[in-house]
Amino acid sequence: MSGFSRAVGRDVRFIAVTGFFRDNNTLVCDGVPLSEVAREHGTPLYVYSADAIRTAYRELDEAFASHPHRIHYAMKANSSLAVVRLLREAGSAVDANSIGEVELAMRAGFPSSDIVFSGVGKSHDEIERAVQLGLKAINAESAGELERIDRAAQARGVRARVAVRVNPDIDAGTHPHISTGLHINKFGVPLEQAGALYRRMATQPGLEPVGIHVHLGSQIISTEPLQRGASAVVRLARELRDGGVLLDHIDIGGGLGISYDGSRAPTAAEYAAAVLPIVAASGLSIALEPGRYIVGAAAALVARVVDLKDAAGGHHFAVLDAGMTELMRPMLYGAFHRIVAVVPRAARDVCYDIVGPVCESTDAFGERRLNQLEVGDLLAILDTGAYGSAMSSNYNRRPLPAEVMVDGGKARVIRRRQTIEDQLSLET
Numbered sequence: 001m002s003g004f005s006r007a008v009g010r011d012v013r014f015i016a017v018t019g020f021f022r023d024n025n026t027l028v029c030d031g032v033p034l035s036e037v038a039r040e041h042g043t044p045l046y047v048y049s050a051d052a053i054r055t056a057y058r059e060l061d062e063a064f065a066s067h068p069h070r071i072h073y074a075m076k077a078n079s080s081l082a083v084v085r086l087l088r089e090a091g092s093a094v095d096a097n098s099i100g101e102v103e104l105a106m107r108a109g110f111p112s113s114d115i116v117f118s119g120v121g122k123s124h125d126e127i128e129r130a131v132q133l134g135l136k137a138i139n140a141e142s143a144g145e146l147e148r149i150d151r152a153a154q155a156r157g158v159r160a161r162v163a164v165r166v167n168p169d170i171d172a173g174t175h176p177h178i179s180t181g182l183h184i185n186k187f188g189v190p191l192e193q194a195g196a197l198y199r200r201m202a203t204q205p206g207l208e209p210v211g212i213h214v215h216l217g218s219q220i221i222s223t224e225p226l227q228r229g230a231s232a233v234v235r236l237a238r239e240l241r242d243g244g245v246l247l248d249h250i251d252i253g254g255g256l257g258i259s260y261d262g263s264r265a266p267t268a269a270e271y272a273a274a275v276l277p278i279v280a281a282s283g284l285s286i287a288l289e290p291g292r293y294i295v296g297a298a299a300a301l302v303a304r305v306v307d308l309k310d311a312a313g314g315h316h317f318a319v320l321d322a323g324m325t326e327l328m329r330p331m332l333y334g335a336f337h338r339i340v341a342v343v344p345r346a347a348r349d350v351c352y353d354i355v356g357p358v359c360e361s362t363d364a365f366g367e368r369r370l371n372q373l374e375v376g377d378l379l380a381i382l383d384t385g386a387y388g389s390a391m392s393s394n395y396n397r398r399p400l401p402a403e404v405m406v407d408g409g410k411a412r413v414i415r416r417r418q419t420i421e422d423q424l425s426l427e428t
């Protein structure tokens with residue numbers, strides 16, 4: 001079991017095996033008190049549990065153990081170098097969504113044969129570099145992109161390994177902003193056009209079809225759409241095989257959701273039980289691109305209360321030193337994160353509007369009932385390992401936050417806090 005959210009579901013008072021839990025009224029990460037880490041490294045601060053990341057990776061890997069498979073951790077969820085390195089050491093491969101992520105993966109020690117490159121709108125330079133590197137697969141998004149990959153590969157006298165990302169028009173039942181597999185979404189090629197694209201590859205000497213790719217969206221908490229997505233691509237793979245197009249793998253994308261509020265989310269075993277028999281029947285190996293499932297529960301964003309104020313209408317604002325610049329999910333998709341005091345006071349409950357310091361009204365995490373706060377108190381925003389740090393920005397000239405990883409009972413800085421000099425080093 002990893003990360004208390006997955007391990008115990010809903011309440012930080014319970015002890016979990018790895019991740020964030022309470023010890024003597026203090027929230028700790030794998031035994032290390034967050035109050036100490038914040039004292040030493042300042043706030044806002046991302047704190048990661050290395051063990052929670054390893055455990056989630058292992059759970060998924062073991063769930064698929066009965067069939068040849070490869071987990072390609074989706075770096076878009078969190079591409080901090082130490083996180084990506086840790087996953088390489090755990091045995092993962094990676095999915096990159098830009099050439100920047102490809103370069104990062106190489107620096108983290110991944111061979112090009114462990115990298116798949118997804119993403120809508122690959123630029124000319126990105127395609128050139130991907131072809132030059134000879135990645136495991138470029139997940140192509142359109143007929144035009146296939147042509148551009150073909151030209152780049154022919155110019156180098158090589159064949160680029162490609163998979164077509166199909167859009168099966170399946171509703172993943174997730175937030176519209178993170179749904180990708182509907183025909184109204186910009187991603188992929190309509191399923192019914194994909195067969196023709198594969199057949200055309202016989203006339204494109206720069207292309208070697210190696211797989212089929214599908215990704216329906218993120219934070220999917222029912223296995224049913226994932227099953228339908230897998231069935232759709234397996235049907236296509238069969239059709240292609242019957243027509244003489246032989247592939248190596250089916251890439252079923254990522255998307256497996258986690259529980260942010262304590263409600264039930266599918267386990268790795270349930271996910272595998274739903275999709276593995278379908279894909280295994282194709283005889284092809286499976287590639288998976290999980291991001292959130294692996295890192296989501298493995299971090300807390302630790303922030304300090306910098307102001308408390310009462311507004312008209314009995315509203316109480318708690319202003320933190322972290323906001324949309326450090327964690328954009330609540331503002332971008334109305335996402336919910338549990339927010340808890342690092343060291344709760346023995347005081348009455350107050351309903352706070354918890355907001356950030358950024359000069360935007362949307363810079364708010366939502367209302368939470370907490371024991372009465374004082375300026376200087378520390379709060380932890382939980383389950384922020386995925387799409388937290390990776391989406392942070394310099395808006396309002398705020399520095400990117402520091403990041404710390406707890407491993408073997410020790411907290412180590414994996415990214416120092418950005419300075420204004422760091423920001424200005426790019427400017428004239």
Ligand SMILES: Cc1ncc(COP(=O)(O)O)c(C=O)c1O
Pocket residue numbers: 074076077095118119215217218219220253254255256289290291292293386
């Ligand atoms: C192509 C692709 N693969 C994998 C992922 C990872 O998704 P998740 O973090 O929900 O597992 C994404 C994110 O949406 C994606 O766009």
